Structure formats: C-alpha cells, structure tokens
Amino acid sequence: MNVDGVIVIFRRVLEIDEITADSDFFELGGDSLLATRVLSGVARTTGVELSFDDFLLAPTPDALAKRIGAAE
Amino acid sequence: MRVAVVGAGLAGLTAAARLTEAGAEVTVLEARDRVGGRTHGIEVAPGSWADAGAAYLGDRHTRLTELMSELDLKATPTGMVGDSRFELGHGADTRHGRFPPLNAVALGDLFDRLADVTATIRADAPWLTPDAAALDATTAAEWLENGLPHPDARLFFPLFLGEMMAADPADVSVLHMAFYLRSGGGIRYLNAFEGGAQQDRVDGGAHQICERLAVNLDVRLGQPVRSIESTDGGVTVTTDSGPHRADAVVVAIPPVLADAIDIRPRPAVPRSTERTAPGCAVKVHIIYPAPLWRDHGLSGWSVNAYGPLLSTVDDSPTDGPGVLTGFVTGTEAHRFAALPAAERRAAAVAQADRLFPFLPEPIGFHVTDWVGDEFSRGCYAALFGPGDWTRLGPTLTERHHRVHWAGTETSTEFFGLMEGAIRSGHRVAAEILTLY
Numbered sequence: 001m002n003v004d005g006v007i008v009i010f011r012r013v014l015e016i017d018e019i020t021a022d023s024d025f026f027e028l029g030g031d032s033l034l035a036t037r038v039l040s041g042v043a044r045t046t047g048v049e050l051s052f053d054d055f056l057l058a059p060t061p062d063a064l065a066k067r068i069g070a071a072e
Numbered sequence: 073m074r075v076a077v078v079g080a081g082l083a084g085l086t087a088a089a090r091l092t093e094a095g096a097e098v099t100v101l102e103a104r105d106r107v108g109g110r111t112h113g114i115e116v117a118p119g120s121w122a123d124a125g126a127a128y129l130g131d132r133h134t135r136l137t138e139l140m141s142e143l144d145l146k147a148t149p150t151g152m153v154g155d156s157r158f159e160l161g162h163g164a165d166t167r168h169g170r171f172p173p174l175n176a177v178a179l180g181d182l183f184d185r186l187a188d189v190t191a192t193i194r195a196d197a198p199w200l201t202p203d204a205a206a207l208d209a210t211t212a213a214e215w216l217e218n219g220l221p222h223p224d225a226r227l228f229f230p231l232f233l234g235e236m237m238a239a240d241p242a243d244v245s246v247l248h249m250a251f252y253l254r255s256g257g258g259i260r261y262l263n264a265f266e267g268g269a270q271q272d273r274v275d276g277g278a279h280q281i282c283e284r285l286a287v288n289l290d291v292r293l294g295q296p297v298r299s300i301e302s303t304d305g306g307v308t309v310t311t312d313s314g315p316h317r318a319d320a321v322v323v324a325i326p327p328v329l330a331d332a333i334d335i336r337p338r339p340a341v342p343r344s345t346e347r348t349a350p351g352c353a354v355k356v357h358i359i360y361p362a363p364l365w366r367d368h369g370l371s372g373w374s375v376n377a378y379g380p381l382l383s384t385v386d387d388s389p390t391d392g393p394g395v396l397t398g399f400v401t402g403t404e405a406h407r408f409a410a411l412p413a414a415e416r417r418a419a420a421v422a423q424a425d426r427l428f429p430f431l432p433e434p435i436g437f438h439v440t441d442w443v444g445d446e447f448s449r450g451c452y453a454a455l456f457g458p459g460d461w462t463r464l465g466p467t468l469t470e471r472h473h474r475v476h477w478a479g480t481e482t483s484t485e486f487f488g489l490m491e492g493a494i495r496s497g498h499r500v501a502a503e504i505l506t507l508y
Contacts, residue, residue: 031260031267032169033183033263033264034183035171036171036179037180037183037187039176039177039180040180040183040184041180044181049175050176050177051176052171055176
C-alpha cells in the first residue's frame with residue numbers, strides 16, 4: 001500500500017480531509033479506538049496485520065506505508 | 073396554569089424549573105424520599121462524594137454545562153494519567169493507554185462495522201432509518217454472531233456495549249445499539265475520556281444538580297403516582313395521599329415505570345414492551361485511604377473479561393480518599409446483584425486486589441444496584457429490544473391528551489445520558505407553554 005492509500009484510510013477514519021503524508025494520526029485526534037480501524041483497513045486491503053504498537057511507532061501515512069511495505 | 077410533574081430526576085426538575093420561570097404553578101411528585109432519580113451521591117468520607125449513578129459529561133453536553141453554570145456547579149476532569157490494567161483471560165497485564173492487549177485488526181473490524189451501521193441511522197427518528205425493519209428485528213448478539221468471527225472481537229464486544237450503554241448484546245436490537253451510539257456522538261466520542269463523553273465529572277457529585285434545582289420548586293417526596301386521568305377540563309394525578317389537579321402533567325420517569333401508572337384514557341401505544349429491558353448497571357465503589365494506584369504509575373482504569381468488575385476507573389474526589397469505581401454491566405450485573413452482600417464485597421475486593429496488588433484493606437465499600445431499584449428499573453437507561461423502536465418510536469414524544477412525556481428515553485439527542493434528560497425537560501416545557 002502506498003502513501004496515498006494510507007491517506008485515504010486516515011481521511012475515512014478521522015473524518016478529516018486535510019491529511020498529508022506527514023500528518024500524525026494521534027495529533028489529529030486519533031485515539032486507540034480509531035487506530036484499530038486504520039489497522040483493520042490496512043489489513044483488509046493488503047493482508048498485512050500490524051499491531052497497535054507498530055502504529056504508535058509509525059503514526060504518519062509516510063511511516064505507516066513504509067512499515068506496510070516492509071511487511072508485504 | 074398548573075402543571076404536575078411526575079419524577080424529580082433531571083428531566084422532571086429541568087421541566088419544572090422552566091415552567092415555573094414562565095409563571096406556571098408547578099408541583100413535582102416524587103416516589104422516592106430524595107430527588108435526583110438516576111443521579112445519586114454517596115458520601116464516601118466526610119465532605120467527599122462519589123456518583124452512584126450518572127457521573128460523566130463532555131463538552132458536547134451543552135445544556136448540562138449551561139445548567140451547571142446557572143447552579144454554580146463546576147466540572148472536574150476525569151483524570152486518566154498512567155497505565156491501564158487488563159484481565160482478559162491470561163492473567164493481569166499492564167499497558168500504556170487504554171488499549172486492551174487484544175488483536176487490533178479484529179477490534180478495528182468490530183469498530184468499523186459499528187461505525188458503518190451507526191452512520192446509517194436517522195438520528196432524529198431511528199424508526200425511519202432506511203433499513204429500520206431489518207435492524208430492529210435483529211439483536212446485537214446476532215449481529216456479532218453473523219459478522220465478526222474473531223474471538224477477540226467476540227470477547228470485547230459485550231464489554232464495550234456494557235460500558236457504552238449498560239447492555240447485554242442479547243437485550244438490544246441492532247437499531248437501538250446503533251441509534252444509542254449515534255445519539256451519544258458516535259463510538260469515538262462516547263468511548264473517550266479526554267475529548268469525549270467522560271471528560272469531566274461534576275465537582276462534588278452530579279446529585280447536586282437536582283438538589284439545587286429543587287430548592288426553589290414545590291417537590292413532594294414519597295409520593296408514587298398511581299393514576300392519571302385526563303378530561304376536557306383538566307388532569308387529575310393521584311398519589312396515595314390524594315389527588316392533584318392540573319392543566320397538564322409531565323411524566324418524567326423511565327418507560328417501564330410510566331406504564332405502571334393507570335393512565336386514563338388508556339394510551340393506544342405503551343411506553344415499553346415485554347422486550348424493553350432494564351439498563352444493566354451495578355456500580356461498585358471501593359474506598360481506600362488515597363488513590364494509591366497513582367503512586368504505581370497506574371490510572372485506576374482496567375478492562376476485564378471476567379466479573380464482577382468489568383471495568384474500573386479512578387473517581388477519587390479532589391483532596392478526598394481514593395475511590396475506585398467498578399462497573400458491573402450486562403448479564404454480570406444480574407448475577408452479581410443476586411449475591412449476598414458479603415459475597416459481593418469479597419468478589420469485588422478480591423478482583424481489585426488482583427488488578428492493584430499493592431492495595432490495602434478498603435476503608436469503605438458501596439454497591440448501588442440500579443437493576444433492582446424499584447423507582448428506576450435499570451440504569452443508564454431503558455434498553456429497546458427487537459421491535460421496540462418500530463412500535464414505540466413514533467409516539468415517543470407525542471402527548472396523550474394532557475399527558476406529556478419527558479425523560480432521557482424520550483430524547484433522540486444524547487439518549488440515556490444526563491444531557492438527554494435535560495433536553496427532554498426543555499422540550500416538554502416548551503411544548504406545554506405553547507399549548508396551554
């Protein structure tokens with residue numbers, strides 16, 4: 001999944017349009033509940049199942065896309 | 073104009089205050105020997121109070137916030153600093169934040185599906201939701217069974233519904249579940265402490281709202297209403313000590329209790345059905361000399377797969393003792409409430425000791441059983457079972473002759489919460505002031 005794919009998921013879950021590759025999910029109001037929805041969105045699209053802790057360490061579309069890429 | 077109000081909870085007293093302000097002569101009839109309804113304070117140490125009933129509010133609860141400011145009451149933040157504890161079937165874990173150590177993707181699937189169904193609900197009239205018939209025919213338990221196979225989703229779902237709405241998934245229709253979550257602001261808002269519906273508590277206890285409202289009102293305690301008869305000339309509201317005549321009556325009590333009043337003429341549609349279940353909440357307060365978990369880097373928050381305490385939260389008053397509040401919800405509430413007092417205490421304290429092994433012997437212990445309470449019949453709110461919204465929804469706020477309905481269960485905004493009760497009180501007062 002590329003950065004744009006992650007941005008689409010961030011937009012859907014956070015219900016915020018202004019998301020860029022560097023937007024920090026947790027600074028934009030994301031909490032643990034919403035974070036699980038990002039992870040399930042990623043898993044449905046790519047088959048890659050990341051953990052909550054993975055996401056904490058990669059909370060931007062750019063960082064998360066890299067992590068997904070490494071796992072794919 | 074004379075108005076009788078049945079029920080001195082938030083809805084009834086808010087309506088009574090508005091009507092009095094507008095010049096009506098209002099008498100409030102309350103079954104209990106106290107005001108407050110499902111808000112109730114327990115003095116856990118001299119001058120320190122804990123909320124045995126409704127407790128939390130957030131910044132979207134605008135009517136409640138305004139009312140508190142009128143009554144000179146302040147909000148105090150629900151502190152959630154430190155790590156959480158979880159007992160989810162393999163011993164107790166400590167984790168940073170509130171996220172349970174369960175499969176995040178499985179929980180995400182659950183929340184995605186909840187968000188999807190919640191988004192389809194017509195918030196102002198759930199019975200008119202496009203797919204209402206199907207959603208109202210299915211229980212939340214069946215909904216889970218059919219779509220979410222992962223064991224972690226199945227473990228967490230009843231805990232989540234218990235926390236959000238004090239419901240056993242078998243008791244509520246999908247329509248009611250989705251409506252409730254929508255009405256309260258969506259799953260993220262309802263679930264959140266900071267920035268959500270549990271952000272604050274009322275400093276000194278939520279029971280003070282009704283106590284302060286009642287000061288300037290004519291409230292008669294210990295007066296359960298037995299019958300209400302509307303005629304062309306007025307309405308007669310009868311308690312064991314006699315009749316009260318008025319031009320209109322506000323019935324501001326839970327639906328099952330409203331149905332126990334002999335209302336003549338008889339309404340064509342009742343307020344509840346045999347599928348309407350009580351909100352299943354028993355609240356436990358365990359009192360310690362101080363909130364000692366904080367010294368160990370813990371917030372007091374826990375989520376547990378086994379009861380009695382399915383979740384715990386630090387409700388310690390400022391400068392007071394340590395108050396660990398335990399929520400016993402869903403089917404566990406029925407089981408726990410039926411235990412002898414000594415067993416309830418032993419089970420709850422033993423669980424607190426497993427979660428927070430450094431705790432000393434508690435200095436106080438309180439159980440508030442809302443399920444068995446004859447003048448509430450459940451808490452947080454009535455649970456609409458399959459078919460209920462379709463049958464009861466269209467007449468939820470529709471007056472019946474001189475009988476007007478209030479209570480948090482008549483508010484499609486913030487249903488089940490203090491905010492919903494207050495909004496229903498405002499709505500019913502405006503209705504009466506327009507009509508009479």
